[in-house]
Amino acid sequence: MKHDAIAVIDFGGQYAHLIATKVRRQNVLAKICQPEDPIEQFEAYKGIIISGSPALGSRGEESAYDKSIFSLDVPILGICFGHQEIARHYGGDIVYGGREWGRAELHLARPHPLFKGLEKVEQVWMSHFDSVAALGPDFEELGFSIQSNGGKRHGNAAIGSDKHRRYGFQFHPEVDDTVHGDQILANFLFEIAGCRPTWTMHQYVDEQVAAIRQKVGPGSVFLLASGGVDSTVAAKLIGQALGPDRLHLLHIDNGLMRKDESKTVMDRFRAMGLEKNLHFVDASEIFLDNLKGIVEPEKKREIIGNTFVHVFQKEAVRLGIEDHLLGQGTIYPDTIETGGTKRADTIKTHHNRVPLIEKMIAAGKVIEPLSDLYKVEVRELGEQLGIDRDVCWRHPFPGPGLGIRLLCATGQADMGDFNPFPAALREISARCGVQAQVLPIRSVGVKADVRSYEHPVLLSGTGTWQQFVAGASAVLSEVSGVNRCIYYVGSEPPKEVRALGATVTEERLDLLREVDFIVMQGLKTAGLYDRIWQCPTVLVPMEINGTGRELAIVRPIHSERAMTAAAAELPKSLIKVFQTQILPLPGISGLAIDLTSKPPGTIEWE
Ligand code: XMP
Numbered sequence: 001m002k003h004d005a006i007a008v009i010d011f012g013g014q015y016a017h018l019i020a021t022k023v024r025r026q027n028v029l030a031k032i033c034q035p036e037d038p039i040e041q042f043e044a045y046k047g048i049i050i051s052g053s054p055a056l057g058s059r060g061e062e063s064a065y066d067k068s069i070f071s072l073d074v075p076i077l078g079i080c081f082g083h084q085e086i087a088r089h090y091g092g093d094i095v096y097g098g099r100e101w102g103r104a105e106l107h108l109a110r111p112h113p114l115f116k117g118l119e120k121v122e123q124v125w126m127s128h129f130d131s132v133a134a135l136g137p138d139f140e141e142l143g144f145s146i147q148s149n150g151g152k153r154h155g156n157a158a159i160g161s162d163k164h165r166r167y168g169f170q171f172h173p174e175v176d177d178t179v180h181g182d183q184i185l186a187n188f189l190f191e192i193a194g195c196r197p198t199w200t201m202h203q204y205v206d207e208q209v210a211a212i213r214q215k216v217g218p219g220s221v222f223l224l225a226s227g228g229v230d231s232t233v234a235a236k237l238i239g240q241a242l243g244p245d246r247l248h249l250l251h252i253d254n255g256l257m258r259k260d261e262s263k264t265v266m267d268r269f270r271a272m273g274l275e276k277n278l279h280f281v282d283a284s285e286i287f288l289d290n291l292k293g294i295v296e297p298e299k300k301r302e303i304i305g306n307t308f309v310h311v312f313q314k315e316a317v318r319l320g321i322e323d324h325l326l327g328q329g330t331i332y333p334d335t336i337e338t339g340g341t342k343r344a345d346t347i348k349t350h351h352n353r354v355p356l357i358e359k360m361i362a363a364g365k366v367i368e369p370l371s372d373l374y375k376v377e378v379r380e381l382g383e384q385l386g387i388d389r390d391v392c393w394r395h396p397f398p399g400p401g402l403g404i405r406l407l408c409a410t411g412q413a414d415m416g417d418f419n420p421f422p423a424a425l426r427e428i429s430a431r432c433g434v435q436a437q438v439l440p441i442r443s444v445g446v447k448a449d450v451r452s453y454e455h456p457v458l459l460s461g462t463g464t465w466q467q468f469v470a471g472a473s474a475v476l477s478e479v480s481g482v483n484r485c486i487y488y489v490g491s492e493p494p495k496e497v498r499a500l501g502a503t504v505t506e507e508r509l510d511l512l513r514e515v516d517f518i519v520m521q522g523l524k525t526a527g528l529y530d531r532i533w534q535c536p537t538v539l540v541p542m543e544i545n546g547t548g549r550e551l552a553i554v555r556p557i558h559s560e561r562a563m564t565a566a567a568a569e570l571p572k573s574l575i576k577v578f579q580t581q582i583l584p585l586p587g588i589s590g591l592a593i594d595l596t597s598k599p600p601g602t603i604e605w606e
Contacts, residue, residue, distance in 0.1 A: 004195040005029040007045040009069075011062060011081055012343025013052025014449050017332055018563055019079065019174040021374065022182060023049075027197035028189050034342065035065035039072070047075045047193030050082025052172070054345040054449035057084045058096040058130045062343075075165040075193045080448075083168030084130055087159060090166065091136025098131035101447065101476055102597040103148040103566070106157055106171060112142055113191035114160065114167060117183050123148070124157070124171035124178045125564060127599045129448045131170060132156040138163050145171065147477055165192065176560040205237070205384060208369050212241035215367055216325060220246035222316055223327030224308060224352075227251060227265025228397050230329030230370055232272075233382040237369050238327055239274055240385065248277040248321060252311050254304065255284025255506070256401030258520075259513045268391065279319065283311045287403075291504040295408040297444055297453075297606035298349055300504070304400040305354030326360060328352045330368040331378055333562050337446075337602075347451045347602060348444055351399035374561040395534045396562065402512050403504060404606040407540045409441050411501030420497070424479045425457065432471040435460045435493040438482065441540060443605040445483030445596075452600065456484035458592065460493035465569055472567075472595040483600045486553055486592040489579055494544045494590065502541035502549070511587050512539045515552050518581045523556075526574045533559040533568075538594075538605045548589030552582055555594035557603060565598040 006023050010016040010032050023030035033042070042048055048069070055061035062081070070076070070089050078086040084094045106124040108115055124145065131154060135141065138161045145157035160167040167188065173181035189195045221238050225231045239247045249269060253262040262280070269278050290303050316322040330352045338353035339346030352368075360366050370378055375396060382392035398404060420437040429436045438455045445452040457475045459468050472485035488494060502508065516537040523529040535556040542551040559565040570593065582591055594601070 003029040003199040004046045005031060005044070006047045006049060006189065006193070006195065007031055007033045007042055008049045008051060009033050009035055009082070010343070011035060011051050011053035011055065012345070012449065013054070013080060014336055014344065014347070014446065015172055015174050015563060016051035017336060018374070018561065019049055019051060022174045022185055023189065024199065025182070026186050026189055027199050028195045029199040039066055039068050042069060042072055042074060045074060046195045047077065047188065050076065050078040050085060052080030052082065052449055053343065055081060055343070056096060056130055057081060057088065058094045070166070076167070077188050078168040079172060079174070080128055080170060083159065083170055084132055086166050086168045087132040087135060087139065087156070090139055090161065090164065092132055092139065093134040094130050095133040096130055098154050099129045099448070099477070100126035100145065100147050100151070100154060101600045102126065102473070103177060104145040104151070104157075104171065105148060106143045106145050108143045108158070109141055112160065114142070114184065114187050116187050116191055118180055122180055124173070124181075125175045126171050127448050128170060132159065132168070135159060148473060151473070151477060167192070175564045177564050177566060205240075205381070208237060209241040212238055212367065212369055216242060216246070220248065220321070220324050221327040221367055222248045222250060222312070222321055222324040224312060225249040225251050225265070225269065226397070226399055227261070227268060228329070229375070229382065229392060229394055230331050230378055232268070232329075232387060232391055233378050233385065234327060234329035234370055235269070235274055236272065236382070236385045236387055238367070244274060244276045247274070248279065248319070248324065249274055250279045250281065250312060250315055252308065253280070253282045253284055254287040254307070254401060254403075255509065256287060256304070256403040258397070258402070259517045272387070279315060281311055281315055283307070286311065288504065288506060291403065293503050295410055295503060297404065300403055300408070300606065301349045301351060301400055302354050304403050305349065305351040306356050308351060309354070309356045325365055325367045328366060328368050330371050331373050331375060332371060333374065335371060345450045347446045348606070376560050393530065395529070398604060402509055402516070404604050405536055405538045406504055406508055406512055407441060407443065407538060407605060408503045409499055409501060409541050411499050411541070422479065425475065428471065428474045428478060432467060432474055433461070434463045434467055434471040436471065436475060437497070439497065439542065440499040441542065443484055443601070445599065445601045447483065447600045452483045454481050454483040456486055457482050458486055458488055458494070458497070459595075460488035460490065462491055469567070469595055476596065476600055484594065484596040486594045486596070489575055489591040489593060496545055498543045500541040500543055500549055508539060508550070511550060511585065512537065514585060515539070515582050515588070519554055519578065522574055522577050526571065528570070528574070532556050533565070534603060536604055542589065544590040548587050550587050551590045551592060552588055553592045553594055554578065555603070557598075559598070559603070562603060565603050567595045567597060
């Protein structure tokens with residue numbers, strides 16, 4: 001190999017691709033490899049990183065890979081599942097237990113080249129069910145962890161054997177919430193594996209322009225352009241490669257857009273000089289018709305994705321351009337969260353990854369020039385292409401739009417013998433000084449690389465932000481069957497909470513559009529829009545104290561690549577604005593703020 005390179009063995013963890021991206025950012029070539037690749041192939045690498053996995057090593061899952069990888073004279077770093085496998089191979093023990101989600105403190109045992117330049121205590125990011133209970137003879141504990149906000153001590157958060165040159169981290173250095181994760185990875189690359197930083201990021205634009213021209217040949221592209229950051233950057237890039245004559249843009253109003261969004265989007269594409277083949281279809285009626293009566297989130301996602309394709313195909317026929325390639329602004333997280341790599345679990349099916357589109361991809365009918373990138377790279381690319389900074393740094397908005405922010409429910413499914421006050425929750429309420437109850441609805445989340453569909457807990461009372469955050473952290477790590485924590489804005493805990501039946505209707509969408517508009521305006525007026533990565537507003541069909549039908553939930557988060565997220569604190573004055581503007585809206589029964597990190601929640605509720 002011309003450059004020193006690292007092999008990242010992908011066991012299906014949500015972050016395997018992110019590890020490779022982070023290695024490349026250190027100017028070291030990284031390749032994603034599969035556990036079944038021939039062992040000799042790995043000898044050419046300066047180092048190997050074994051990724052996390054949705055599998056549980058404690059239950060013998062994913063145990064069939066070739067262990068002779070550990071006989072190679074190449075340094076190996078294991079992350080999460082990889083860490084546990086290293087511990088076990090060298091005589092240690094893995095147990096099902098010691099789970100941690102989100103932020104934790106890593107306490108280092110002693111100075112070590114892996115931790116060069118770090119403090120004795122570092123903020124790291126955790127997401128695991130299994131843990132390393134005991135180490136083999138040649139290994140030492142290099143650090144233990146304590147879950148942020150005063151959690152328990154967890155041993156073996158970092159382990160190593162200098163004799164074997166094998167190291168393991170229970171935490172994820174590749175995610176942005178591990179504050180000095182880049183430094184830790186750099187230390188493995190340069191201090192342990194001895195890599196030279198000779199690989200530079202090729203001119204991505206030039207590479208992609210050439211790749212687009214080759215794939216499209218003399219044909220042209222019909223791009224689904226929602227107007228979000230990804231489709232706008234994809235449009236600009238494909239336009240640059242093919243010229244405006246061979247690029248058709250289709251903006252579909254699916255009835256799930258934000259207030260006045262479609263008009264703004266069309267104006268923006270015109271301003272970018274892409275008006276020549278710019279098409280618009282108002283398909284709101286078709287989308288709402290297809291979603292009628294549907295409750296299950298994955299079903300809603302599938303219907304929305306399929307309807308996009310049907311409307312697109314009909315429009316292509318009408319315009320006489322049905323032989324064009326379908327263009328999409330798909331980015332990497334869309335693929336991985338849809339279970340798009342061999343072992344990854346399906347967290348949620350992104351609208352651009354429904355089976356109908358997968359079939360078109362297999363038939364070579366789709367072009368997705370951003371599919372290797374994360375949001376932050378797409379934004380950098382957009383700026384490089386000369387797209388306005390304001391557009392590049394807009395909050396992300398999901399393809400299925402407000403359709404997945406309007407929770408639907410039968411109103412009965414979860415009532416049965418549902419217990420809103422389990423013992424574990426009562427104990428946390430007393431310990432943290434906040435009221436807590438489980439809500440009888442469910443939302444989607446991700447725990448240790450696996451999808452969850454579980455209940456939120458509603459915290460209430462007069463506590464401080466810090467008290468609520470500490471309460472949320474305790475609930476999410478200690479109570480099973482729960483994947484979210486929200487706090488109720490109001491001085492009194494709710495007396496009566498009742499789940500109602502609801503599906504996607506125009507009336508509910510209009511209400512959500514109004515609440516979302518108030519939230520967006522509030523963030524902009526408070527000067528917070530740019531400091532918060534994304535702030536979905538969700539409507540949940542839930543009656544509180546006999547008033548209204550909808551609980552409005554605001555979800556402000558900090559993130560960079562959407563693979564992880566932390567709840568962002570809103571100033572009291574802004575919450576007051578939300579209270580005075582949102583609570584009087586007809587149909588609203590209450591307001592809550594989501595405090596959940598990702599994992600165990602996802603950013604969107606469905
Ligand atoms: P989650 O909810 O999975 O979201 O944590 C991660 C990021 O992706 C966005 N998102 C989508 N974007 N099509 C998209 O284009 C989708 O189907 C989709 N689902 C989620 C979400 O808003 C967040 O920024």
